[in-house]
Amino acid sequence: MIYKMIRMKTVKEIYKIGKGPSSSHTMGPFKAVRNYLENHPDCEHLHVTLYGSLAATGKGHLTDKAIEEAYSTWKWTDKETLEAHDRRRGDVHIEWRPKEFLQVHPNGMKIASVNHDGDLYDKWTYYSIGGGDIICMDHPIDNEEENEIYSMHSMKEILDWCNRNGKTFWEYVDDTEGQTYGFWEYIELVWKVMQDAVQRGIDQEGALPGPLGLRRKAASYYVRAEGYGDVLRTRGLIFSYALAVSEENACGGTIVTAPTCGSCGVIPGVLYHLKKVYGFSDQRIVRALATAGLIGNIVKYNASVSGAEVGCQGEVGVACAMAAAAATQLMGGTPSQIEYAAEMGLEHHLGLTCDPVCGLVQIPCIERNAYAAARALDASIYALYTDGRHRVSFDQAVRVMKETGKDLPSLYKETSEGGLAKEFE
Numbered sequence: 001m002i003y004k005m006i007r008m009k010t011v012k013e014i015y016k017i018g019k020g021p022s023s024s025h026t027m028g029p030f031k032a033v034r035n036y037l038e039n040h041p042d043c044e045h046l047h048v049t050l051y052g053s054l055a056a057t058g059k060g061h062l063t064d065k066a067i068e069e070a071y072s073t074w075k076w077t078d079k080e081t082l083e084a085h086d087r088r089r090g091d092v093h094i095e096w097r098p099k100e101f102l103q104v105h106p107n108g109m110k111i112a113s114v115n116h117d118g119d120l121y122d123k124w125t126y127y128s129i130g131g132g133d134i135i136c137m138d139h140p141i142d143n144e145e146e147n148e149i150y151s152m153h154s155m156k157e158i159l160d161w162c163n164r165n166g167k168t169f170w171e172y173v174d175d176t177e178g179q180t181y182g183f184w185e186y187i188e189l190v191w192k193v194m195q196d197a198v199q200r201g202i203d204q205e206g207a208l209p210g211p212l213g214l215r216r217k218a219a220s221y222y223v224r225a226e227g228y229g230d231v232l233r234t235r236g237l238i239f240s241y242a243l244a245v246s247e248e249n250a251c252g253g254t255i256v257t258a259p260t261c262g263s264c265g266v267i268p269g270v271l272y273h274l275k276k277v278y279g280f281s282d283q284r285i286v287r288a289l290a291t292a293g294l295i296g297n298i299v300k301y302n303a304s305v306s307g308a309e310v311g312c313q314g315e316v317g318v319a320c321a322m323a324a325a326a327a328t329q330l331m332g333g334t335p336s337q338i339e340y341a342a343e344m345g346l347e348h349h350l351g352l353t354c355d356p357v358c359g360l361v362q363i364p365c366i367e368r369n370a371y372a373a374a375r376a377l378d379a380s381i382y383a384l385y386t387d388g389r390h391r392v393s394f395d396q397a398v399r400v401m402k403e404t405g406k407d408l409p410s411l412y413k414e415t416s417e418g419g420l421a422k423e424f425e
Helices: 023-039 052-056 063-072 082-088 155-165 169-178 183-203 218-226 230-250 266-278 282-302 316-330 335-347 365-384 394-407
Strands: 017-019 046-051 092-097 108-114 120-130 133-136 254-256
Touching: 017 023, 017 183, 023 046, 023 052, 023 063, 023 108, 023 120, 023 133, 046 052, 046 063, 052 092, 052 108, 063 092, 155 169, 155 282, 155 335, 155 394, 169 183, 169 282, 169 316, 183 218, 183 230, 183 254, 183 266, 183 282, 218 230, 230 254, 230 266, 230 365, 266 282, 266 316, 266 365, 282 316, 282 335, 282 394, 316 335, 316 365, 335 365, 335 394
Parallel strands: 046 092
Antiparallel strands: 017 254, 046 108, 108 120, 120 133
């Protein structure tokens, strides 16, 4: 990982509010184009070259639509006439190079201005590194969230801090950044957006966009679950809530990365269910989201949450770990039990490939969210039966995930060239 992030940033960076279906393939490229335009206010024509995974699954992930929207809706100057603005619409050319990989990350892109003779100039290289984050190799990105926030970067360090101080993970987050302007208000907004996505998704029916003709399932699962006994009802409701958010994501709806768009249904599925069943207050759930965000932050710093870099273990696997930790905290678990639940959530997704059929965030992504939500609750229950002691630590699981991701061939990392995607060519 050449670009190794040297800072563990705010938990807010794990939870980005935006439109699906992909944090790395839509949110990232959108942000990259906007950043380029901010620094090139006189640019009239744009040329974007997509490489590797961005090119391989970009059309299914709506990368081209995100780029065109970022360009066409950009407010160029206050003096520009409506006619001049309209002339710019469509003045962006996208080139696809799925077999070429840039050095730093599989999700590479180059953006250049085009002069009247058709020559390219001021070519900048960007990477969409997962979770909607980007880096630029030619110009520092001015972002107030880039500052060093956390001095401790491993689960062991943070767990030791909790045990020494008699506190738990959300209190560590609060001590570190909870007093900064707008932090808890933002996490409250995250929870609201998550709930809204569940409720919208539960009410929707019909087919998802794209050539697969996949029908929405959340509504029917919800109705059927209500007719079952306790055990089957619990499972069915968790499935339905996770499906609801994932289906909203697949349709380009507003969701929260947790830690990515492709895994956005896991945490809402678990937390929405626990709120309904146990009546937990929003304040307690917001604190649980802080803990989950810290878990995701540790993985993002020490490994990756990008499916193009480490496979789906970095997306759905990390989401499962985050949800398991949040659920264990809500159910009164100790810091050691919370760490154990998170470890199980990640460990039992090790090696999971990213093989989206037709490059869409639908098969197998949506079902994986539902299964991971149920597995997160299982991991939480299992951990709560123990005293929290176990052999494989969360930090070890993260290191193994990183190494496993390195060893996975590129055809299993969001290129739609292997796995299930190959079966549907």
